[in-house]
Amino acid sequence: MRVTRMLDSSCNCWCQGVAKQWPRLCLSFVVLSVNLLLSFGSIRGAFARRDMLWESLTTERPAGTTFDITNGVSLSGGAQNHVASFASLVGEETGGTKWALLIAGSSGYWNYRHQADVCHAYQVLSRNGLKDENIIVFMYDDIAYNEENPRQGVIINSPNGSDVYKGVPKDYTGDSVRPEVVLSVLAGNKTAVKGIGSEKVIASGPEDHVFVFYSDHGGPGTLGMPGWEDELWADQINDVLEKKHKAGGFKELVFYLEACESGSIFEGLLKPEWNVYATTASNADESSWATYCPFDDPPLPQGYHVCLGDLYSVSWMEDSENSNLLQKTLHDQYELVKSRTQNGDYALGSHVMQYGDVKSDVDVCAMYMGFDPALVVDPMVRAQPPRQQWVSQQDIDHLGSDFLTWKQRQQSGRRVPQRDADLVYFWTKYKNAPEGSERKQKALYQLSQITSHRSHVDRSVGLIASLIFGAQNAEHMLLARRPMGLPLVDDWDCLRTAARTFESFCGPLRQYGLKHMHAFANMCNAHVSTKTLEDVASLACAGVDLHEWTIA
Numbered sequence: 001m002r003v004t005r006m007l008d009s010s011c012n013c014w015c016q017g018v019a020k021q022w023p024r025l026c027l028s029f030v031v032l033s034v035n036l037l038l039s040f041g042s043i044r045g046a047f048a049r050r051d052m053l054w055e056s057l058t059t060e061r062p063a064g065t066t067f068d069i070t071n072g073v074s075l076s077g078g079a080q081n082h083v084a085s086f087a088s089l090v091g092e093e094t095g096g097t098k099w100a101l102l103i104a105g106s107s108g109y110w111n112y113r114h115q116a117d118v119c120h121a122y123q124v125l126s127r128n129g130l131k132d133e134n135i136i137v138f139m140y141d142d143i144a145y146n147e148e149n150p151r152q153g154v155i156i157n158s159p160n161g162s163d164v165y166k167g168v169p170k171d172y173t174g175d176s177v178r179p180e181v182v183l184s185v186l187a188g189n190k191t192a193v194k195g196i197g198s199e200k201v202i203a204s205g206p207e208d209h210v211f212v213f214y215s216d217h218g219g220p221g222t223l224g225m226p227g228w229e230d231e232l233w234a235d236q237i238n239d240v241l242e243k244k245h246k247a248g249g250f251k252e253l254v255f256y257l258e259a260c261e262s263g264s265i266f267e268g269l270l271k272p273e274w275n276v277y278a279t280t281a282s283n284a285d286e287s288s289w290a291t292y293c294p295f296d297d298p299p300l301p302q303g304y305h306v307c308l309g310d311l312y313s314v315s316w317m318e319d320s321e322n323s324n325l326l327q328k329t330l331h332d333q334y335e336l337v338k339s340r341t342q343n344g345d346y347a348l349g350s351h352v353m354q355y356g357d358v359k360s361d362v363d364v365c366a367m368y369m370g371f372d373p374a375l376v377v378d379p380m381v382r383a384q385p386p387r388q389q390w391v392s393q394q395d396i397d398h399l400g401s402d403f404l405t406w407k408q409r410q411q412s413g414r415r416v417p418q419r420d421a422d423l424v425y426f427w428t429k430y431k432n433a434p435e436g437s438e439r440k441q442k443a444l445y446q447l448s449q450i451t452s453h454r455s456h457v458d459r460s461v462g463l464i465a466s467l468i469f470g471a472q473n474a475e476h477m478l479l480a481r482r483p484m485g486l487p488l489v490d491d492w493d494c495l496r497t498a499a500r501t502f503e504s505f506c507g508p509l510r511q512y513g514l515k516h517m518h519a520f521a522n523m524c525n526a527h528v529s530t531k532t533l534e535d536v537a538s539l540a541c542a543g544v545d546l547h548e549w550t551i552a
Helices: 002-015 034-038 041-057 077-094 109-127 179-187 234-246 311-321 330-342 358-362 373-377 418-432 438-469 471-479 492-506 510-525 530-540
Strands: 066-069 073-076 098-104 135-138 209-215 222-224 231-233 252-258 276-280 289-291 353-356
Touching: 098 109, 098 179, 109 135, 109 209, 109 311, 109 418, 135 179, 179 231, 179 234, 222 510, 231 234, 231 492, 234 252, 252 311, 276 330, 276 358, 289 311, 289 418, 311 330, 330 358, 353 358, 418 438, 418 510, 438 471, 438 492, 438 510, 438 530, 471 510, 492 510, 492 530
Parallel strands: 098 135, 098 209, 209 252, 252 276
Antiparallel strands: 066 073, 222 231, 276 353
16 A cells, blocks of 8 residues: 555646647758758759749649549649659659658556557658558557557557558567567578568668668667667678678668667767668667557547557657658758757657768658659648647656656656556556556556565676776766767677676566666777676676566
8 A cells, every 4th residue: 555655646746747838940941052952063053953843843733634643642733743743853853662660669568668669650751652562660550459569450659640550561470570580680681581471571772772770669779670689780780781781782871779777879980981871860889769548638549558659669750741842851850859858958758869871861751762743842831840749847756766767756747668668558557547457456556566576686697787886986987978979889799798797697687677787898899708797697686586577
């Protein structure tokens, strides 16, 4: 009863804040300045012609015969011709085929938002003209028909959003969502995926443009996958990108990455000469943020107790839906997403970063994502300003030692750190369940399992560091960060071994424990041997039941 009262009091305090509304954004289309174009000599003429076509396109024309153009958008004959001319100019610059790889790396209903992000991304790209044969989707597919989903067979990515699940290709689902499969598909290795899922791969060539989007949990140097001991590692991802570049596997590739510490995937690893431009939801040292969460104002639809999206992800997708991507550059979108994701002063937001071939951010988004003809002709045809809120100023208490533990406890946000979104889900599930019901007791058990696991992982990593480096130096070794521009670790095999060694003695890290990859990286950089780590972990976690925690 004491724990229940503490949970009730703590979370009531957090829930009572009323979010302020961001002013509605007025989307506009910005033509690149002449000075900027002049600095990119070889494309100067192409962009000048593009601007002339844009002026021609937006000039009022006599009414003419109407007929369908891409995706069933009905346009006048004159407008259709101008759209075709404008699009052909982008085609002239891009050539080849547009490919897309969309990856949701999680499972479990509490991680609803990751599959919602990826389904939404598919709808954006499909509406923009990319063909299903060139879009490859990874998703565990346990959300739409989950018993917890209040709208069976439907997934939404915002409170008032439409169904984004309908029509999504089921290329790789369930147990086929594995790191080695993702890497093989990205590499274009058809042999490696024979008999798995749809067997589709990114079979791109030297004139093709590739767009990759990943959404899930992460940690320093790693991205989550549904399996407990399955991760995508930064060195593996960059190795595939380098090899694919050298093999002429693409002309240019854009990588949008949503995860905590996602900057660490490319920091010091992604080379500009590989023709890969990447943006990440956070820098190498911070959490990314979930949004459209319970206790929002206005509230989520009835029955929803999960965060529906991730802040960085919905920012780029809502912008893409509201913009003429024939005019918007990658840099334009980066700046808009960065502004929205920072959430004011970053207190409840993250630093969106860019890596790799940053000079290619002058490319228009349509070169990678296609474009919606309706928005080219009439920018307001589908445009709805993204719904945003400033955080309230209500004090928040915390749930035990784990719930919403970031520094700004005086501020309550409808945006939630990615690693706390599961706590929000299980707390809301507990709070809304009937008193004395089995559902309420189960939710309380699940919540206590999560907090217990978090406490165990934090305590075990701290004790291991103390035993290796001494109590006085342990905190420094846990918190030490390398200078910007250097990769997380020198020996990636050492990092993988260290993580697996910890798990073999202390139990799974799971999505929360990935944050401690910094500590393991520091141990590797300090040349701590595997034998030493094994000996220390066996002492620190003596008597631990490796199967105690059943909630990810």
